[in-house]
Amino acid sequence: MPEITLSAPETRAQTGAESGEIAAAFGEFMQAFEGFRGANDQRLAEIEKRMTADVVTEEKVDRIGRALDEQEKRLERLVLKELRPRLSGGGDVFVSEHRQAFDAYVRGGDENKLRRLEEKAMSGLTGADGGFLVPEETETEIGRRLAAISPIRSIASVRTVSSAVLKKPFAITGAQTGWVAETAARPGTTAPQLAELSFPTMELYAMPAATSALLDDAAVDIDRWIGDEVEQAFAAQESTAFVTGDGVAKPKGFMTYPVSAESAWSWGTVGTVATGADGGFLPGTGTDALIDLVYALKAGYRQNASFVMNRRTQAAVRKLKDADGNYLWQPPASAGARATLMGFETVEAEDMPDIAADAPAIAFGDFKRFYLIVDRQGVRVLRDPYSAKPYVLFYTTKRVGGGVQDFDAAKFLVFAG
Structure with a gap:
């Protein structure tokens, strides 16, 4: 049986003390x-x-x-x-009909209102194993939290679809063009060659548990509670899949695509730049390797580029200086901002490889153009009061896919000679 989590919601309202703590x-x-x-x-x-x-x-x-x-x-x-939004006791100015019906289902198992709503909307988004879609407010809150704590989701391109698979065409070769005089004949041009990228969505689930006393407590905001319970589970699984996922029952991570040296790069592979030393930087030339990585990327991609690495790699990079004795890594300018490396934001993704021989431990690129995350519309919840008595389980699922959409938008730094 999958692991279940049980925790009480936080009920302390936000105060100015939190800003002081930050x-x-x-x-x-x-x-x-x-x-x-x-x-x-x-x-x-x-x-x-x-x-x-x-x-x-x-x-x-x-x-x-x-x-x-x-x-x-x-x-x-x-x-x-x-x-995070302040926990309220139901003092919203407007509560949607869907949210009221969902609240009744979660608290007491009353399915009638939700069934009528979904029949009226002719919803086809619920699966064969049952369950109901969460209100739009709850789905939006879950998505917002995932964007805040999932490192790759926060920098990648995200698209919401209503189908199981997103198919995206791309041009292998652009349309032929040329210069001609005003009155000269226009020679025929070759049509662009198109191929198709496919991004299937896979099911991601969490199973939070609640006590009857918690569900009976009218002061508990159910939307907030579900968001609290599933955010960490979803974010941890997503973060791993977006980096190292093999594409089998999970998204395909960008680190699992073929790589090639930048001098021999071709579409379908991710270009790499070598440090010149196995398992590290050449003594005194760490700055040169990072500069080579930055300028391996075309100017159009560098404008919004970020470094992605794990904390152990960041600890090594943090010690590097430029020729003038300035540290390449700089702390964030304010709370909530990101640290920078050579003026570009750094994103910490724990699933990136450590520095080792032949390891592509640092990625650099415009991830909004490089990696696409596909969310299927709808987060579904199935209430189960029987499997773990006296607790009530909430089998919560969403469908997510992902993959590289532009192989020219990022490069890897490989620690090799």
């Missing part, structure tokens, strides 16, 4: 970064002087780096918490 956390994060910068400067000076750094200094840099990561994650959690 400001304090941001201040601590900046202090940690200053400490890291000082310790790393000492490490680099020792390497320059003795060709190696003292073990104590290396340990100090690593320790402060880990503390910096923790401070950054704490800051992100506080910002996300503040973005």
Whole structure:
């Protein structure tokens, strides 16, 4: 039986104290970064002087780096918490008919109102295994939360469809063009060659559990509760699939597509740039490898490009300096913003590979043009009061697909010679 989660909803209303907590956390994060910068400067000076750094200094840099990561994650959690809507006791100015019917179904199992609504709308979005669509407000809230906490969804292109598969045509070769004089004959041109990309949607589920007492509590906002329960489960599964998914019963992740050296790049593969050293940067040339990666991307894609890497790779990149002694990695300018690397935003995706021999540990590109996420319209909930008595289970499903849509929009940095 799938693992179920059971937790009480948060009932504390937001106050100005949360903003103060964010400001304090941001201040601590900046202090940690200053400490890291000082310790790393000492490490680099020792390497320059003795060709190696003292073990104590290396340990100090690593320790402060880990503390910096923790401070950054704490800051992100506080910002996300503040973005969530305040829990209300039903004081909305307008509550839709669908939302009222859904509330009655979740709390007491009353299906009649929902059945009438879906029959009236002739809905074909419910599956053969039963369940009902959540109200539009709840679906929107789930989508908004996923965009805030799922790293790839926050930078990729997202399209909502009503069918099981999105088919997208693309031109392999553009239409032929040329210059001609005003009165000269126009020679015939060849038609563009079109191919088709297919993005099937796969089922993603979560199964939160509730007690009867929680469902009987009128102060509990059911929309908020379902959003709280499924957001982490959905986000964790999505994040892994968008990076490393094999396309079997899940989206196809961008790291599973074929790769080729940038000098031999062709459509259908992702171009790569090598660092020149197996499992790391060449000594003193880490900046050069990153510059090569940035400029392997065409100018039209660089304008909205981001670096994507995991936290361990980011810890290594954080120590790099340019020729003028400036750190390439810079902390976020404000709470809620992202850190930057060489002026481009960095996105932390834990499913990216670690730095190792031949590992494509860093991706750089315009992910809105590179990767497409397909959401099938409708989030479905099946109420189950029987399987785990005395708890009530809510089998919540949504259909999601994904894949690369423009192979020229991103490049990988491979740690190879």
